[in-house]
Amino acid sequence: MTSTLGHLDTLNIDNILKLTESKKAILFDMDGTILNSECLHFEAIHLITQKQSPYTIDDLYGLADTDVYPLISKYMSHDLDNFLKAKNDLMLDLIPATDPNTIIKPEMQKLLKLLNESGKTLAVVTASEDVITHSLLDHCGVSKYFKLVVTRQDTVLSKPHPAPYQYALKVLKIDKKNSLIFEDSPTGLQAAKASGIDTFQVSWYEHK
Known part of the structure; x- marks a missing residue:
């Protein structure tokens, strides 16, 4: 190390x-x-949980989606695979709509x-x-x-x-x-x- x-x-x-x-x-x-780009990941998660999750961007900062899921699973109806697909779909909508100069x-x-x-x-x-x-x-x-x-x-x-x-x-x-x-x-x-x-x-x- x-x-x-x-x-x-x-x-x-x-x-x-x-x-x-x-x-x-x-x-x-x-x-x-x-x-x-952390803000884009957080926005997608915020939308998936219908803004019910109490977690902040600091709480989820740097975590892989597979580590985020156990924290927020009770605020949605998705299983892990559906969560990953839903988040990816949202991200693929958010990314092209975002000015690269802000990223x-x-x-x-x-x-x-x-x-x-x-x-x-x-x-x-x-x-x-x-x-x-x-x-x-x-x-x-x-x-x-x-x-x-x-x-x-x-x-x-x-x-x-x-x-x-x-x-x-x-x-x-x-x-x-x-x-x-x-x-x-x-x-x-x-x-x-x-x-x-x-x-x-x-x-x-x-x-x-």
């Missing part, structure tokens, strides 16, 4: 380029790290472009559903920068287990000493630390 190397509350491109200079693979969480910082778009051009191998490692992950990345125009996208469907165990990050390195064939993670949520940070990969905690997006 490793500890975080530091906490970044500002998306400073020059600083991040220096921090990543010695690494080959840069692994990004998606919701709250690449994108300010991604221009600095993030520039950072990904520069990292890609410098020869870094970029990957997304997220607990989000596959269809939602690709829809969000495509909508924000950044899919082209990532060699690999790991979603909830790719590993049996999701965050906070390190399996998604371990799977990413296995597919990329890059060892952990040459890799770096950017993560924001407690769940994601737990997974990142357990993977043994150097990690920076970020809070450059407000999720409230």
Whole structure:
């Protein structure tokens, strides 16, 4: 297990380029790290529960949908599979109706472009559903920068287990000493630390 190397509350491109200079693979969480998309997930859940759930965005922050379901199941009639389908359907309506500029910082778009051009191998490692992950990345125009996208469907165990990050390195064939993670949520940070990969905690997006 490793500890975080530091906490970044500002998306400073020059600083991040220096921090990543010695690494080959840069692994990004998606919701709250690449994108300010936690609010869309929360809105979909809010609609599914007909606004009956007492949970706030902070309560559900960084949790996979399979972990959210037990918390909110009594506020809906859906079983897990129907909940996942209903949430995905709502997200697929919400995403195209949302201005990409409210989801991604221009600095993030520039950072990904520069990292890609410098020869870094970029990957997304997220607990989000596959269809939602690709829809969000495509909508924000950044899919082209990532060699690999790991979603909830790719590993049996999701965050906070390190399996998604371990799977990413296995597919990329890059060892952990040459890799770096950017993560924001407690769940994601737990997974990142357990993977043994150097990690920076970020809070450059407000999720409230």
